[in-house]
Amino acid sequence: MPDPARREGRDARLWSLLNRLLGKGAAPQQDASIRQPAVAGRDLLEQLENLFQGADDVKIRRITLGEEGAEAAVLYIDGLVDAARIEETLLRPLMSWAGQASPAERRVVGRTPELLAQRVLAASEVALVRDLEEASAALLRGDVVLVLQGDRQGLQITNRGWQSRPIEDPLLEVTIRGPRDGFTENVMWNTALLRRRLRDPSLRVELFSIGRRSRTTVAMLHLASIAPDQLVQEVRRRLNAIDIDGILDTGYIEQLIEDKWWSPLPQHLRTERPDRAAAALLEGRVVIIADTTPFVLVVPATFDSLFHSPEDSYDRWFPVNLLRWVRFLASVLSLIMPGLYVALVAYHPGILPTEFTLRLMASREGVAFPVLVETLLMQFFLELIKEAGFRMPSSIGQTFGIVGGLILGDIGVRAGLVSDAMVIVVAITAVSSFAAVDRELGTVLRLLGLPVLLSAAVLGLYGLTMALLLILAHLCTLRSYGVPYLAPYGFYPLSDWKDSVFRAPLRHYRHRPAYLSPKDPQRMGRGSQGETGGED
Amino acid sequence: MARQPDNDVLPVQALAIIVWNALADINFLTAPRDIAQAAGRDGWLAVVLAFGFVAVAAWLPVRICQRFPGMSLVEISQYLLGRVAGGLLTVLYISYWVVIAAFVLHVESNLITTTLLMETPGWVLTAYFVLVSTYLVWHGLEPMARMFLFFVPLYLLPLGALMLPVFVDAELGRLLPVFNGDTEGLVRGTWLTFAHGFGISVVWMVMPHLRPTKRAGRAALAGVAFVALPAIALTAVILAVLGPEEVAAQTYPTLLLFEMIEVPGFMGFRLDPLFLVVWLAMAFSTVALLQYAAASATGRLLGLASNRWLAVGFGAVLAMLGAWPVKQMDLILWSQERIPWAVTVTALGLPLVLFVLGHLRRPPATGRRPG
Numbered sequence: 001m002p003d004p005a006r007r008e009g010r011d012a013r014l015w016s017l018l019n020r021l022l023g024k025g026a027a028p029q030q031d032a033s034i035r036q037p038a039v040a041g042r043d044l045l046e047q048l049e050n051l052f053q054g055a056d057d058v059k060i061r062r063i064t065l066g067e068e069g070a071e072a073a074v075l076y077i078d079g080l081v082d083a084a085r086i087e088e089t090l091l092r093p094l095m096s097w098a099g100q101a102s103p104a105e106r107r108v109v110g111r112t113p114e115l116l117a118q119r120v121l122a123a124s125e126v127a128l129v130r131d132l133e134e135a136s137a138a139l140l141r142g143d144v145v146l147v148l149q150g151d152r153q154g155l156q157i158t159n160r161g162w163q164s165r166p167i168e169d170p171l172l173e174v175t176i177r178g179p180r181d182g183f184t185e186n187v188m189w190n191t192a193l194l195r196r197r198l199r200d201p202s203l204r205v206e207l208f209s210i211g212r213r214s215r216t217t218v219a220m221l222h223l224a225s226i227a228p229d230q231l232v233q234e235v236r237r238r239l240n241a242i243d244i245d246g247i248l249d250t251g252y253i254e255q256l257i258e259d260k261w262w263s264p265l266p267q268h269l270r271t272e273r274p275d276r277a278a279a280a281l282l283e284g285r286v287v288i289i290a291d292t293t294p295f296v297l298v299v300p301a302t303f304d305s306l307f308h309s310p311e312d313s314y315d316r317w318f319p320v321n322l323l324r325w326v327r328f329l330a331s332v333l334s335l336i337m338p339g340l341y342v343a344l345v346a347y348h349p350g351i352l353p354t355e356f357t358l359r360l361m362a363s364r365e366g367v368a369f370p371v372l373v374e375t376l377l378m379q380f381f382l383e384l385i386k387e388a389g390f391r392m393p394s395s396i397g398q399t400f401g402i403v404g405g406l407i408l409g410d411i412g413v414r415a416g417l418v419s420d421a422m423v424i425v426v427a428i429t430a431v432s433s434f435a436a437v438d439r440e441l442g443t444v445l446r447l448l449g450l451p452v453l454l455s456a457a458v459l460g461l462y463g464l465t466m467a468l469l470l471i472l473a474h475l476c477t478l479r480s481y482g483v484p485y486l487a488p489y490g491f492y493p494l495s496d497w498k499d500s501v502f503r504a505p506l507r508h509y510r511h512r513p514a515y516l517s518p519k520d521p522q523r524m525g526r527g528s529q530g531e532t533g534g535e536d
Numbered sequence: 537m538a539r540q541p542d543n544d545v546l547p548v549q550a551l552a553i554i555v556w557n558a559l560a561d562i563n564f565l566t567a568p569r570d571i572a573q574a575a576g577r578d579g580w581l582a583v584v585l586a587f588g589f590v591a592v593a594a595w596l597p598v599r600i601c602q603r604f605p606g607m608s609l610v611e612i613s614q615y616l617l618g619r620v621a622g623g624l625l626t627v628l629y630i631s632y633w634v635v636i637a638a639f640v641l642h643v644e645s646n647l648i649t650t651t652l653l654m655e656t657p658g659w660v661l662t663a664y665f666v667l668v669s670t671y672l673v674w675h676g677l678e679p680m681a682r683m684f685l686f687f688v689p690l691y692l693l694p695l696g697a698l699m700l701p702v703f704v705d706a707e708l709g710r711l712l713p714v715f716n717g718d719t720e721g722l723v724r725g726t727w728l729t730f731a732h733g734f735g736i737s738v739v740w741m742v743m744p745h746l747r748p749t750k751r752a753g754r755a756a757l758a759g760v761a762f763v764a765l766p767a768i769a770l771t772a773v774i775l776a777v778l779g780p781e782e783v784a785a786q787t788y789p790t791l792l793l794f795e796m797i798e799v800p801g802f803m804g805f806r807l808d809p810l811f812l813v814v815w816l817a818m819a820f821s822t823v824a825l826l827q828y829a830a831a832s833a834t835g836r837l838l839g840l841a842s843n844r845w846l847a848v849g850f851g852a853v854l855a856m857l858g859a860w861p862v863k864q865m866d867l868i869l870w871s872q873e874r875i876p877w878a879v880t881v882t883a884l885g886l887p888l889v890l891f892v893l894g895h896l897r898r899p900p901a902t903g904r905r906p907g
Binding site: 347348350351352353354355459460461462463465466469470472473474477484489490491 | 652
């Protein structure tokens with residue numbers, strides 16, 4: 001029977017070591033108490049066995065490299081590696097070499113990991129692991145580790161092969177025209193999707209391991225010839241400063257590195273479209289991709305850019321302008337519609353056309369509640385239907401939304417809970433908020449409509465105006481990585497306005513947005529100006 | 537792209553926007569009455585002349601601040617007049633800005649309680665107003681300038697759209713003959729119009745934040761011109777539509793003008809609330825600028841690194857002064873008697889003295905930089 005005190009000490013050391021291993025790179029300033037002596041063991045194999053004791057998914061395949069060679073073991077985590085490729089690139093070459101090599105060669109090469117990597121293994125990516133920490137980190141990443149008995153070093157063979165969703169259409173950012181591929185949960189596939197679009201050697205992919213326990217691979221991408229160094233450094237600094245146990249989605253990163261956590265407005269662009277991310281890189285922005293999520297962050301974000309759809313750049317300028325205006329108008333409506341209705345009905349019915357006022361008042365006859373309660377009630381119903389629709393299975397969610405909306409609206413009016421006009425107001429608010437390109441922005445604007453509504457309910461048009469001024473003031477004070485949130489509206493060159501509330505013809509986009517301070521401001525040469533040289 | 541961006545550094549174009557917002561405030565609501573009372577049908581001529589003086593009032597602090605780069609009224613006055621006299625001058629300006637901001641708040645709450653919210657206590661409106669302005673001032677000058685930029689179309693588009701339909705009813709004969717010989721009336725009208733540019737002295741506190749200041753003079757004059765043109769047009773239209781006597785008799789003649797508009801096919805649809813909303817935004821920018829100027833000058837006088845809590849303090853003072861019960865007529869009479877003198881002294885008289893002294897004395901080797 002082992003001594004319980006000794007066993008307890010070993011367990012404590014094991015836990016400490018695990019913490020140290022899993023926290024590497026994620027916590028720049030770790031607690032010194034985490035750093036403990038290594039796990040007991042004569043060699044790396046024994047240390048790894050001790051470390052992963054009880055982890056049944058850690059597989060150890062022992063092999064003998066001939067009588068003169070050492071005993072070896074191949075370690076990997078089941079499900080994270082490609083078993084067929086282990087066979088092909090590792091086991092078969094090893095066994096074959098062990099059978100064919102001369103005893104002298106087996107004696108030398110079979111006991112030296114570096115020589116094995118150089119002369120025997122067929123894997124494309126092999127690296128030396130010098131200690132337990134590196135070996136276990138490689139295993140946890142999904143690599144294969146080859147260790148020789150009696151040796152404190154080993155080899156790490158990249159052989160990741162976990163199952164992943166194939167590249168599919170983006171779920172949320174649906175467009176009619178444009179590429180169909182979307183980001184997946186695999187970070188390296190995602191970087192490859194961008195590499196495919198931007199075959200520029202200055203595209204930098206910087207990998208981080210964030211999350212003390214999750215050790216999530218996070219990639220920061222930028223075009224070194226365009227993105228300003230200060231921005232890149234700032235993003236790098238914020239990513240390095242994250243100290244958390246796990247990153248399960250870019251949403252975690254977003255909330256930990258945003259400029260003002262208390263602002264309701266999104267301060268990063270989120271996209272699952274590689275074409276949108278590539279366009280952002282071309283403008284001089286930085287893209288952040290995390291493993292296990294298809295949602296990618298783009299910084300800096302501006303309020304204006306949240307209204308831009310990827311296909312705005314693919315379609316011709318004329319229809320795009322109309323659609324962009326519709327989106328802006330829809331956002332304003334989703335923000336002010338309930339408040340405006342309450343202000344007009346409760347305080348200033350006299351300013352509306354007489355006939356309209358009479359009809360409005362007639363529709364409110366028999367409604368049991370004051371207009372504010374009526375509005376809040378309908379807003380609540382709207383959120384209820386929306387939330388329930390999302391949670392329901394997709395096959396009946398849509399039907400539920402339509403039926404629920406119709407029934408609640410119709411019965412609500414008949415029962416005297418709400419007026420006809422109110423149903424229209426809430427319907428316009430809902431439809432307007434769903435017209436936003438950025439899903440979160442649409443929701444935020446609709447929810448910001450609530451304080452606007454309350455302000456209007458207390459002080460009528462005055463309250464509405466002051467609430468809108470407050471929101472505008474907040475927008476003006478916000479910044480995303482130093483870039484004013486309302487850029488390009490402000491003191492920037494007029495060329496920056498070419499892709500704002502108006503979208504100029506593509507041939508006029510000769511410069512990148514100046515508010516992003518790109519290193520290379522020129523985007524388009526004069527050659528690509530069509531027949532008339534862009535002067536028409 | 538700074539890690540901690542400086543919210544107190546402005547490009548020179550921002551000065552035009554700030555001057556524009558400092559001038560385009562409650563003036564277009566109340567000025568036509570005062571002008572018509574003094575100058576009658578030559579009121580529009582008084583506006584033309586007055587904006588010449590306003591341009592001088594905008595240009596003077598710019599020139600002085602260009603001579604003393606990085607310095608505001610606080611440092612310049614102390615350098616030229618001595619520590620005590622300069623300090624007293626700064627206190628005078630701070631008091632002026634606070635009183636004028638309180639005056640604007642009073643006009644604002646009076647107007648809203650007489651037109652839109654008859655039963656709402658004025659202090660509620662004032663408190664809400666000051667709360668929002670304090671939030672903006674707290675964040676510095678750059679967000680303020682950015683926000684005021686949005687007010688330019690908000691002001692010009694509805695004003696233009698609302699002036700066109702009433703122009704149909706204008707009798708241009710009411711403006712003729714140009715200059716009826718009443719020189720005294722014209723001079724008084726010019727003076728009263730000039731007195732409505734009471735926000736112009738905030739330029740003193742904005743100039744140190746401009747980078748660079750080379751074209752600041754042009755920017756300031758552009759800001760004045762952008763206000764002058766609609767102001768002249770509005771005065772002429774009001775006088776031509778209502779007539780000088782009617783304009784002089786009304787408390788808010790501009791508002792009356794817009795109450796007259798009827799949208800074809802929309803019987804009973806009133807557009808004056810839209811006009812009031814626009815005016816609210818303009819009053820907001822004036823109060824915020826005056827609040828900023830007061831907080832900034834106090835901060836510099838006391839040698840504080842940040843003006844944020846001073847902005848909150850001045851917000852509280854403004855909320856109290858704005859809620860002080862004052863009768864509307866008393867306020868109008870007070871403003872007609874006192875404000876013209878106060879504006880003349882602060883916007884023209886004292887800057888002229890500082891301008892002369894500033895050219896007699898060599899600037900210091902290094903000016904004090906903001907922040």
